[in-house]
Amino acid sequence: MKLYLKVWRQENRASKGDMVSYVVEGISEHMSFLEMLDLLNERLIQKGERVIEFDHDCGEGICGACGMMINGRAHGPLSGTTTCQLHMRSFKDGETVYIEPFRAAAFPVLRDLKIDRSGFDHIIQSGGYISASTGQAPESNSIPIAHETTEAAFDAAACIGCGACVATCKNSSAALFTSAKISHLILLPQGKLEAADRVIKMVSQMDAEGFGHCSNTEACEVECPQEISVLHIGRMNYQYNKALILRK
Amino acid sequence: MKQTTLMYKLVMATTGLFLCFFLIIHLLGNLQLLSPPAIAREQFNWYSHLLSGNILIKIISYVLYLSIIAHAVYALILTRLNIKAQGSQYVYDKRGQVSSWNSRNMGILGTIILIFLVIHFKDYWYVYKFGHLPLDAKGNKDLYSIVISSFQQGWYVILYELSFIALGLHLLHGFFSASRTLGLYHPKYAKVMRVFGWAYSLLITFGFMLIPLYVYFNFNSQ
Numbered sequence: 082m083k084l085y086l087k088v089w090r091q092e093n094r095a096s097k098g099d100m101v102s103y104v105v106e107g108i109s110e111h112m113s114f115l116e117m118l119d120l121l122n123e124r125l126i127q128k129g130e131r132v133i134e135f136d137h138d139c140g141e142g143i144c145g146a147c148g149m150m151i152n153g154r155a156h157g158p159l160s161g162t163t164t165c166q167l168h169m170r171s172f173k174d175g176e177t178v179y180i181e182p183f184r185a186a187a188f189p190v191l192r193d194l195k196i197d198r199s200g201f202d203h204i205i206q207s208g209g210y211i212s213a214s215t216g217q218a219p220e221s222n223s224i225p226i227a228h229e230t231t232e233a234a235f236d237a238a239a240c241i242g243c244g245a246c247v248a249t250c251k252n253s254s255a256a257l258f259t260s261a262k263i264s265h266l267i268l269l270p271q272g273k274l275e276a277a278d279r280v281i282k283m284v285s286q287m288d289a290e291g292f293g294h295c296s297n298t299e300a301c302e303v304e305c306p307q308e309i310s311v312l313h314i315g316r317m318n319y320q321y322n323k324a325l326i327l328r329k
Numbered sequence: 330m331k332q333t334t335l336m337y338k339l340v341m342a343t344t345g346l347f348l349c350f351f352l353i354i355h356l357l358g359n360l361q362l363l364s365p366p367a368i369a370r371e372q373f374n375w376y377s378h379l380l381s382g383n384i385l386i387k388i389i390s391y392v393l394y395l396s397i398i399a400h401a402v403y404a405l406i407l408t409r410l411n412i413k414a415q416g417s418q419y420v421y422d423k424r425g426q427v428s429s430w431n432s433r434n435m436g437i438l439g440t441i442i443l444i445f446l447v448i449h450f451k452d453y454w455y456v457y458k459f460g461h462l463p464l465d466a467k468g469n470k471d472l473y474s475i476v477i478s479s480f481q482q483g484w485y486v487i488l489y490e491l492s493f494i495a496l497g498l499h500l501l502h503g504f505f506s507a508s509r510t511l512g513l514y515h516p517k518y519a520k521v522m523r524v525f526g527w528a529y530s531l532l533i534t535f536g537f538m539l540i541p542l543y544v545y546f547n548f549n550s551q
Contacts, residue, residue: 087420087421089420100420150419150421152421152423153419153421153422153423153424154423154424154426154427155424179420179421181419181420181421184415184416184417184418184419185414185415185416186413186414186415186416187414187416188416189416190417249424249427251411251415251424251428251433252411252414252415253411253414253415253416254411254414284333284335285331285333287333288333288334291413291414292414293334293410293411293413293414293415294334294335294337294338294407294410294411295338296407296411296432296435296506297432297502297505297506297509297510298428298429298432298433299428299432300424300427300428303427303428304427311509312514312516312519313514314509314514315509315512315513315514315519316512316514318335318509318510318511318512318514319511319512319513319514320512321335321512322339322511322512323512325336
């Protein structure tokens with residue numbers, strides 16, 4: 082199949098980018114979206130042009146490295162899918178496809194479709210951990226945790242930190258990411274200990290990184306490749322409010 | 330402790346919910362306008378007089394003014410921060426497909442409501458408080474006549490109806506959004522709150538919409 086691409090090209094962080102048009106022929110419908118970009122890049126190399134740079138890693142939808150706006154939607158038109166798991170059969174022959182990087186003030190574009198997501202790392206560094214020394218793995222039944230609880234914690238921990246929630250949010254809020262991290266820790270006994278301190282630090286760090294606030298449009302849940310629930314945002318708010326009231 | 334945007338959101342949620350509560354009282358009071366004219370005039374004027382004289386109501390009214398101002402001011406602060414957080418704009422943007430229009434445009438809806446409030450305060454609140462009104466048979470200021478005569482004008486009814494639609498859309502998102510900000514995360518009660526928010530928004534919107542239409546069609550046909 083043949084596609085008309087409009088791809089965001091930007092030299093570096095400081096330069097002003099622009100949409101550049103490409104025509105790509107000979108695309109197989111079995112290719113992933115990233116393989117289609119590889120195909121275009123090979124042809125750009127043959128022509129001696131600079132390739133389109135984009136992030137990717139596992140190719141299985143579990144690492145969160147890839148991510149771009151495809152036809153104005155985070156990770157493209159499918160739900161619960163990362164860009165690497167999006168295949169060309171989701172597009173029509175002769176279609177025009179717009180490809181842009183995830184945009185937010187806290188996600189500066191490094192080059193083309195590559196963005197700097199270290200804002201997420203800083204949020205984790207501010208409190209997304211437990212500081213108790215764990216030592217050797219203990220006997221698994223020494224801390225009783227109900228199956229439903231581990232499942233709920235794991236549902237939150239499934240967040241791959243791709244940034245689609247921020248990219249699709251009209252406020253560029255990182256509330257879904259941060260709340261998923263807070264939820265997965267607080268649901269488990271080890272994570273409960275530092276709960277108040279953690280939520281205050283992580284929420285403050287969200288602001289410090291330049292993410293916007295959450296106005297509950299719930300677009301993030303729709304675009305999230307892992308379908309993380311917006312109810313985690315409710316839990317984060319609850320924990321934050323509780324911490325505000327109870328702190329000394 | 331450093332202030333966070335989540336704290337500002339708490340101001341938005343609490344003032345918003347107080348205004349939601351006020352709307353119920355306001356609507357219940359206004360429904361007296363639907364009584365037969367002979368009864369409605371004295372009852373409505375008596376009720377208006379009661380509200381303006383009571384110290385408790387006075388305190389609540391100051392909380393109300395403060396809530397409206399805080400809700401608008403913090404909305405401006407948050408909107409400014411959000412615009413900053415967005416950075417560069419998308420060239421091709423279809424993000425609107427994944428969320429409701431009213432949830433994305435609370436600011437526009439709020440602005441319409443604020444403009445409406447200025448008109449509403451000027452035409453009734455200001456006239457009642459500072460204007461010279463004729464008295465009714467019981468000696469109360471005759472606000473009833475002012476209300477009835479203003480809603481006999483078609484354009485004025487349309488202005489109110491459009492404002493109520495904006496209010497309804499604002500409530501539809503605002504009510505549940507406030508509950509989320511305050512920390513409701515239990516799936517069962519989050520669902521209950523969503524349904525309750527819908528019912529509340531529909532009742533308030535159609536309740537308020539009914540009154541100008543009733544007055545317009547009832548009094549112009551006589």
